[in-house]
Amino acid sequence: MALVTLVDLLFRFSALGLLIALVLFNWPRLSRLERLLSVSLATSLAFFLLLTQPLPEWRFNPLRNLFLAGTELLPLVLCACAWYLIKQRVPHWLTLHWAAGYWGVLL
Secondary structure, eight states: OOHHHHHHHHHHHHHHHHHHHHHHHHGGGSOHHHHHHHHHHHHHHHHHHHHTOSSOGGGSHHHHHHHHHHHHTHHHHHHHHHHHHHHHHSOGGGGSHHHHHHHHHHO
């Protein structure tokens, strides 16, 4: 294997390790839904990193469909994370009807 390919694989697997560490270090502080979202986001990103690696296709051909399916779920997971953050983390006064009307008038 070329040195560039090895360095690329090193960075990819380092990113996977950081994703796993990020999920595990925050695990006790997260609620059940947040845990599900963080694991699904980390898994989708890991599948994307493994799908786009610069290895010949025959080396991971049996797992390619699994990686592709996980990558296709990434936009759905990102939408779910954004919905959760907007729904749960936005201050309550921004979700009131009068506040929505006020912001609608300004926009």
